[in-house]
Every structure is written in structure tokens, then in C-alpha cells.
Amino acid sequence: MKTKNEDKDSLSWKADAAFLQAAKKVIQKAKQTDTPVVIWEEGQVKEVSATEMESRLKAK
Structure with missing residues (x-):
């Protein structure tokens, strides 16, 4: 059974x-x-480096 976030529609x-997509940009x-x-x-x-934000995004 799919959860709400798994249903691409x-x-x-x-x-x-x-x-x-916006975060990556x-x-x-x-x-x-x-x-x-x-x-x-x-x-x-807070100000965070782009590298740190990229790491945080990948960790999710």
C-alpha cells in the first residue's frame, strides 16, 4: 500500500x-x-555553506 508521499499523482x-528541485537550484x-x-x-x-546544504539534502 502506498503512502500519500509515494503516490506521484x-x-x-x-x-x-x-x-x-528549488533547493537544488x-x-x-x-x-x-x-x-x-x-x-x-x-x-x-542562519547562513549555511552550499556544501553543507547539499550534505543535508542528501541525508534526507
């Missing part, structure tokens, strides 16, 4: 796929421009 799967642009990725984490704004 579901809205939640499509939203997850769109966020993943942000990381690529940060690498090209040698700038950090700005995120919201633990209630505050």
Missing part, C-alpha cells in the same frame, strides 16, 4: 518534488556565486 508528492546558484544559503532554523536566520 498526489499534491503532497508534487509539492515535495517542487521544493526539492538554490544550492547550485550559491556554489556558482560563492555565497551562503540563508535558512530559517531553530527560530533564527
Whole structure:
């Protein structure tokens, strides 16, 4: 039995796929421009290197 996120026709799967694609583009642009990725984490704004963000994305 498939869960909601496994069904490629579901809205939640499509939203997850769109966020993943956007995140990859942000990381690529940060690498090209040698700038950090700005995120919201633990209630505050943080700057994280593109390499660190790429590692975090792969770990999920």
C-alpha cells in the first residue's frame, strides 16, 4: 500500500518534488556565486555553506 508521499499523482508528492528541485537550484546558484544559503532554523536566520546544504539534502 502506498503512502500519500509515494503516490506521484498526489499534491503532497508534487509539492515535495517542487521544493526539492528549488533547493537544488538554490544550492547550485550559491556554489556558482560563492555565497551562503540563508535558512530559517531553530527560530533564527542562519547562513549555511552550499556544501553543507547539499550534505543535508542528501541525508534526507
